[in-house]
Each structure stands twice: as C-alpha cells, then as structure tokens.
Amino acid sequence: ATGGAAADWDVIVIGAGFAGITAARELRARGKRVLVLEARDRIGGRTWTDTYGGQLIERGGTWVEPTQPYLGAELTRYKLALEEDEPISTTWLPTPNGPRQFTPEDGFGRMGTVFERMFDGTRTYFEKPFQPLYRADLLQSLDKLTLRDRLTQLALTPEEELLVNGQTAVYAGGASTDGAFTMFAHWWALAGHTNAGWNDTMRWRIAKGTTALLQAMVNEAKPTIKLSSPVASVNDTGTLVYVTTTSGTRYSATAVVVAMPVNALGTVKFSPSLPPALTTATTQGIAVKNAVKLWIHARKGAGRVYGQGAEGGSPIPMLLPFKETSEGMLYVAFSTDPRLDPTNTAQVKKAVQQLGVNLDVIGVKAHDWGRDPYARGGWAFRKPRQLTTLYPEVTYTSGRLSFASGDIANGWSGYIDGAIESGLRAARQAAGEE
Numbered sequence: 024a025t026g027g028a029a030a031d032w033d034v035i036v037i038g039a040g041f042a043g044i045t046a047a048r049e050l051r052a053r054g055k056r057v058l059v060l061e062a063r064d065r066i067g068g069r070t071w072t073d074t075y076g077g078q079l080i081e082r083g084g085t086w087v088e089p090t091q092p093y094l095g096a097e098l099t100r101y102k103l104a105l106e107e108d109e110p111i112s113t114t115w116l117p118t119p120n121g122p123r124q125f126t127p128e129d130g131f132g133r134m135g136t137v138f139e140r141m142f143d144g145t146r147t148y149f150e151k152p153f154q155p156l157y158r159a160d161l162l163q164s165l166d167k168l169t170l171r172d173r174l175t176q177l178a179l180t181p182e183e184e185l186l187v188n189g190q191t192a193v194y195a196g197g198a199s200t201d202g203a204f205t206m207f208a209h210w211w212a213l214a215g216h217t218n219a220g221w222n223d224t225m226r227w228r229i230a231k232g233t234t235a236l237l238q239a240m241v242n243e244a245k246p247t248i249k250l251s252s253p254v255a256s257v258n259d260t261g262t263l264v265y266v267t268t269t270s271g272t273r274y275s276a277t278a279v280v281v282a283m284p285v286n287a288l289g290t291v292k293f294s295p296s297l298p299p300a301l302t303t304a305t306t307q308g309i310a311v312k313n314a315v316k317l318w319i320h321a322r323k324g325a326g327r328v329y330g331q332g333a334e335g336g337s338p339i340p341m342l343l344p345f346k347e348t349s350e351g352m353l354y355v356a357f358s359t360d361p362r363l364d365p366t367n368t369a370q371v372k373k374a375v376q377q378l379g380v381n382l383d384v385i386g387v388k389a390h391d392w393g394r395d396p397y398a399r400g401g402w403a404f405r406k407p408r409q410l411t412t413l414y415p416e417v418t419y420t421s422g423r424l425s426f427a428s429g430d431i432a433n434g435w436s437g438y439i440d441g442a443i444e445s446g447l448r449a450a451r452q453a454a455g456e457e
C-alpha cells in the first residue's frame with residue numbers, strides 16, 4: 024500500500040516511544056522513507072532515563088524481564104546488558120495491627136501464597152498468554168470482575184487481604200474497584216503462572232538505561248525524527264494521509280502508524296474518525312489516570328527497605344530501595360493518590376512513615392504521568408470488560424492507519440515488551456503485510 028507519487032513520506036509514525044521507534048525501525052528495514060513526529064523534546068515517551076543523586080534513574084518504565092520475548096530479542100540484537108537490583112534486606116507490610124517488619128523471604132512468600140490462590144486457573148483461561156482471547160469462552164464472565172470482586176470471592180482473612188490489596192490498588196491506578204481482574208491475571212500468566220515468575224518482573228533493568236535501547240534502534244534505522252512536533256490532525260483521504268502539527272506544518276504519507284498513548288488519542292482530530300473500539304478505549308482510558316513515580320533521596324540509615332501500604336492507606340503505597348549515593352540512598356516510590364503533592368518533602372516523608380519506614384529525606388524528584396499532556400496516564404491497566412469488548416479490534420487497521428501502543432499489546436500490555444510487540448505488528452500492517 025505504498026509508493027503514492029505525491030506523498031512526502033512512505034510512512035509517518037506519530038510518537039517516538041518504544042512502539043513508534045520499533046515501527047520506524049521495522050519500516051526503515053523494509054526500505055521505507057519514514058518520518059517520526061514526536062510531541063516532546065525527547066524520544067522515549069513513558070520511558071525516560073534521567074539522573075538523580077549521581078545515578079541513572081528511570082522516570083517511567085524500568086523493569087524488564089529477559090524472558091519477555093520482544094524485549095529479550097532486542098537485548099540480544101543490540102548486546103545490551105541487564106543489571107539486577109540489589110537485594111532488599113527487609114520488608115514492611117501492613118497488618119491489622121499496623122505495619123510490621125518481615126524478612127523479604129517471609130513477606131514476599133506470604134504475599135505469593137495469596138496471589139497463587141487469586142490467580143488459580145490462569146493456565147486454563149490464559150492458556151496462550153500472547154493470544155489473550157484464546158479462551159474467550161471462559162474469559163467472558165471473568166472479564167466482568169474487578170480486582171476487588173476477586174479479592175471478595177476469595178474470602179481472605181484480614182491479614183491476607185492486607186498483604187495484597189495495596190498492590191492490587193496501585194496497579195489499578197488507586198482502587199481495586201477500578202482495575203480488571205483479568206489484567207493482573209494476564210500478567211501473572213505471561214510471567215509463567217508463578218509467584219517466582221511474577222517477582223522476577225521487578226528485578227532487572229537495562230544497565231545503560233531504557234534510552235540506550237531506543238538509541239540503538241534509532242542508530243540502526245536512522246528514521247527522520249522531528250521532536251517538539253505535536254500532531255493536531257490526521258486526515259486520511261483514501262489515497263494519501265495528511266498529518267498536520269499544532270504549528271500548522273502539513274506532511275503527507277501513504278500510511279501512518281499512530282503510536283501515541285491510547286489515553287491521548289482523543290487530543291488529535293482524526294478524519295474519518297477513529298474506529299469505534301479505539302474511540303471507546305480513549306474515552307474510557309486504558310492507562311491508569313493517576314500515576315506518579317517518585318525518586319526519594321534520603322540520608323543513609325533506613326537501608327535496603329521495601330515498604331508496602333494497604334489500600335486506602337498511605338498515599339505512597341509502594342517504596343523500593345535503589346542505590347547508594349555519595350550522600351545517602353535513592354528509593355523508588357509510586358503514588359496513585361491525587362491528594363499527594365510529590366514536591367512537598369514533608370508530605371512524602373509522612374506518607375512513607377505510614378508504611379513503617381523512616382526516611383531522612385534530602386530531596387524528591389517526581390513525574391506525574393496522569394497530568395502529562397502527552398501521556399495522560401501511566402502504565403496500561405485495563406478496566407473490566409475492556410479485554411473482551413475492545414480486543415482484537417483495537418489492534419486492527421483503519422484505512423491507511425495502523426495503531427501501536429504498549430496499551431493495546433496482545434501480550435505484555437503496560438510494559439515495554441508490549442510496546443515493542445505492537446510496533447512490530449503495526450509496521451507489518453503499514454507495509455501491507457497483514
């Protein structure tokens with residue numbers, strides 16, 4: 024479907040995150056003339072390698088698992104090493120009597136016992152995790168459940184409930200009532216249906232940062248990338264597609280890969296309008312609306328401590344140790360509570376204290392992905408019924424447009440792996456191969 028005489032480009036890719044950069048590389052490999060239009064002044068989107076306290080940090084997506092197939096293939100291709108997080112020395116978990124210290128083995132083991140019950144059956148209903156609707160017959164009813172519904176079904180003791188509801192709430196964007204049970208169950212299935220597999224998804228980082236992988240892809244394919252070029256409209260005439268930026272510059276191509284976050288699709292005027300599944304997806308949102316990632320720099324003292332809160336408790340329900348700095352120690356934390364002001368050091372310190380952890384805070388660096396105009400959300404976490412009502416249509420082409428995003432992967436949605444998977448698929452579609 025390429026080769027239109029009047030087109031400036033064979034393919035325009037909108038968005039330079041992992042999905043867009045993957046699609047651009049694949050299309051360059053097929054000899055296409057590719058233009059990438061990116062709204063921000065950097066590539067990477069919801070991944071963003073930065074520095075703090077003299078260390079490389081990731082403001083967005085970080086952890087990768089070498090068994091994630093699409094990501095794993097890229098690591099091999101570019102010979103990029105992984106670095107393992109140093110071990111946690113102690114965990115603080117909520118109990119009915121307040122936060123309590125456990126050894127990591129004991130704490131994560133107890134949590135795992137509850138998760139194993141929660142996700143019992145995934146081998147059947149997510150038999151083929153990369154074909155998420157393979158057992159659509161079984162998923163129809165399961166996909167109606169919120170994470171809260173599933174916790175209720177399990178009739179957990181108060182102790183058991185408190186071990187996991189902080190995690191279910193934070194992944195779902197703040198409340199276990201918001202997220203689909205099948206979303207977490209799908210991740211569990213992708214991770215090999217075991218607690219050990221699931222824990223491994225939070226262990227490894229690309230040693231040189233996520234940017235190193237993106238840069239390797241760009242260096243190989245050399246697509247033309249225009250930064251600070253937010254797209255305002257996409258007009259598919261049937262023979263050509265016109266893409267116009269907010270500054271009024273218009274480009275034409277024979278095909279377009281829309282590699283924006285699903286939550287941000289509504290900010291662009293598409294004519295003809297987006298297909299129904301994507302209109303619903305962007306209206307409802309797939310990525311969680313509240314997602315603040317914080318980097319807390321604290322003086323030495325608390326050590327390599329992990330802290331987890333209860334649902335509805337601390338506005339910072341998850342704290343993990345990262346690395347020592349010359350002045351102290353860096354911690355990573357997540358908040359899905361819009362009431363938290365992450366720039367207010369005293370508030371951050373108090374929120375962490377509610378987990379049982381005392382940090383002598385030097386400073387905080389945070390990014391609010393929900394309020395970021397080019398993300399409008401954090402990681403993907405589907406709502407009830409989204410899997411069974413929006414898939415597979417969200418992955419289909421519409422005229423000369425194909426859609427890539429970690430929000431609509433068949434496998435690891437909400438992960439870098441999913442973004443790469445979707446970019447590969449959208450490139451094949453744009454090249455007319457499927």
Ligand SMILES: Cc1cc2nc3c(=O)[nH]c(=O)nc-3n(C[C@H](O)[C@H](O)[C@H](O)COP(=O)(O)OP(=O)(O)OC[C@H]3O[C@@H](n4cnc5c(N)ncnc54)[C@H](O)[C@@H]3O)c2cc1C
Pocket residue numbers: 037038039040041042043060061062063066067068069070082083084085086087252253254255282283284287290291314315316392397398400401402403427428429430436437438439440441442
């Ligand atoms: C806080 C946080 C933690 C995460 N943790 C992990 C993790 O540990 N491991 C993991 O694998 N994944 C993690 N993820 C998820 C992962 O980061 C995403 O799934 C992945 O980066 C999505 O890539 P993408 O290319 O689909 O979207 P994006 O990276 O969002 O790329 C989309 C691009 O489109 C651009 N854009 C938007 N609007 C326009 C416009 N109008 N015109 C032009 N360009 C536009 C954006 O600026 C952006 O660059 C995390 C995400 C967040 C937010």
